[in-house]
Amino acid sequence: MKLLLIYCKNFGYTPTTKTVNDAPENSLPAYFENVQTAFIQVEQEDVEREKDVETKLVKNLKWICGKTW
Numbered sequence: 655m656k657l658l659l660i661y662c663k664n665f666g667y668t669p670t671t672k673t674v675n676d677a678p679e680n681s682l683p684a685y686f687e688n689v690q691t692a693f694i695q696v697e698q699e700d701v702e703r704e705k706d707v708e709t710k711l712v713k714n715l716k717w718i719c720g721k722t723w
Contacts, residue, residue, distance in 0.1 A: 655707050656695040659718045665689050690719055 666685035692715060700707045 655697060655700045655711065657711065657714060658693040659714070660691045660693075662689055662691055663687065665691055692718075 664685070664687055666683060668683040669681055672679070694711070696707075
């Protein structure tokens with residue numbers, strides 16, 4: 655698993671392409687201020703160790719939020 659954690663004063667996005675067929679339609683942009691963002695990439699070997707990876711992910715997210723707020 656790869657995890658990129660970034661504290662952003664401003665963060666926004668506009669959906670352009672739907673890549674998951676069963677996801678709901680949404681083309682509205684969103685904007686946030688003072689947020690902790692997490693970009694998560696799951697790899698094939700993570701699927702095999704799902705429980706361990708999930709526990710580590712939750713611990714990392716709790717840790718970074720504790721540092722920020």
